[in-house]
Amino acid sequence: xxxxxxxxxxxxxxxxxxxxxxxxxxxxxxxxxxxxxxxxxxxxxxxxxxxxxxxxxxxxxxxxxxxxxxxxxxxxxxxxxxxxxxxxxxxxxxxxxxxxxxxxxxxxxxxxxxxxxxxxxxxxxxxxxxxxxxxxxxxxxxxxxxxxxxxxxxxxxxxxxxxxxxxxxxxxxxxxxxxxxxxxxxxxxxxxxxxxxxxxxxxxxxxxxxxxxxxxxxxxxxxxxxxxxxxxxxxxxxxxxxxxxxxxxxxxxxxxxxxxxxxxxxxxxxxxxxxxxxxxxxxxxxxxxxxxxxxxxxxxxxxxxxxxxxxxxxxxxxxxxxxxxxxxxxxxxxxxxxxxxxxxxxxxxx
Numbered sequence: 001x002x003x004x005x006x007x008x009x010x011x012x013x014x015x016x017x018x019x020x021x022x023x024x025x026x027x028x029x030x031x032x033x034x035x036x037x038x039x040x041x042x043x044x045x046x047x048x049x050x051x052x053x054x055x056x057x058x059x060x061x062x063x064x065x066x067x068x069x070x071x072x073x074x075x076x077x078x079x080x081x082x083x084x085x086x087x088x089x090x091x092x093x094x095x096x097x098x099x100x101x102x103x104x105x106x107x108x109x110x111x112x113x114x115x116x117x118x119x120x121x122x123x124x125x126x127x128x129x130x131x132x133x134x135x136x137x138x139x140x141x142x143x144x145x146x147x148x149x150x151x152x153x154x155x156x157x158x159x160x161x162x163x164x165x166x167x168x169x170x171x172x173x174x175x176x177x178x179x180x181x182x183x184x185x186x187x188x189x190x191x192x193x194x195x196x197x198x199x200x201x202x203x204x205x206x207x208x209x210x211x212x213x214x215x216x217x218x219x220x221x222x223x224x225x226x227x228x229x230x231x232x233x234x235x236x237x238x239x240x241x242x243x244x245x246x247x248x249x250x251x252x253x254x255x256x257x258x259x260x261x262x263x264x265x266x267x268x269x270x271x272x273x274x275x276x277x278x279x280x281x282x283x284x285x286x287x288x289x290x291x292x293x294x295x296x297x298x299x300x301x302x303x304x305x306x307x308x309x310x311x312x313x314x315x316x317x318x319x320x321x322x323x324x325x326x327x328x329x330x331x332x333x334x335x336x337x338x339x340x341x342x343x344x345x346x347x348x349x350x
Contacts, residue, residue, distance in 0.1 A: 010034025013076030027161035033080030071238030097147035168248035196299035214274035237268035262286035271301025281312035
């Protein structure tokens with residue numbers, strides 16, 4: 001039996017495949033889909049992206065996506081999955097169940113009027129059909145018989161094959177804040193400082209570090225969960241708000257004296273300083289802290305996040321793009337701290 005985690009190259013987004021193969025067969029969980037180019041890229045989308053390649057691999061093995069998790073509406077998490085749903089014989093054939101707190105499910109949950117402007121439309125494969133004439137994602141999920149639950153929120157516990165998933169975010173309050181017309185990606189995506197802080201030394205950061213929380217409603221709605229199988233425990237945080245995750249972990253009985261032992265943490269919001277506090281890190285003991293981004297947007301990852309992980313933990317800080325590492329440390333810091341940063345050249349296997 002083996003469990004494999006692949007943190008795919010998803011540009012400035014997230015796309016993670018968790019697979020388990022045991023005596024009863026294979027189970028696959030896909031968490032987000034990155035940007036559109038994570039699925040296909042280039043002129044007329046002629047080249048296969050990382051997501052397309054792993055889906056082809058699953059098809060060739062006769063396997064499925066037992067659960068797809070769309071953590072929240074930001075383009076760098078959802079758009080690759082949308083492209084895979086639009087393309088025949090991919091997610092529309094492979095996905096058995098899905099977690100996605102769509103606008104329709106949220107309005108039904110709160111018994112509120114539906115907001116048609118928030119519905120996600122899929123283009124079909126006909127060049128004569130525009131996106132506005134395409135099928136709604138909700139209708140496609142109904143059509144293919146994709147299993148769903150009403151809404152995903154903190155406090156729930158679910159099972160997918162041998163996996164146990166304990167939901168840490170979003171809270172009921174964060175879901176309620178989505179009861180309005182959602183903005184375009186251009187409006188919703190600017191939730192981090194655009195200039196990086198790599199000119200600061202670790203010592204300068206540690207001497208005057210104060211945590212300021214992310215204020216994005218859409219990041220706050222992100223699905224985050226603890227994933228367990230056998231003795232393996234992993235946190236997948238999407239872009240979730242730090243304080244909501246902290247409250248959920250404390251509610252489960254974890255604290256500074258009773259830390260949650262983990263095999264890995266997928267750090268929230270691509271290493272933004274607004275989503276990872278020292279308090280959060282003080283509740284964990286993990287061997288790996290994974291940051292998913294190519295460093296091309298919003299000055300992420302913030303060095304302030306790297307500094308907190310180095311100071312508060314003994315774990316390795318892992319990146320799915322090697323080029324990101326080079327700029328994070330000053331020359332004077334490399335000898336002491338470079339061994340704490342590493343690239344994920346291969347899948348993680350347990």
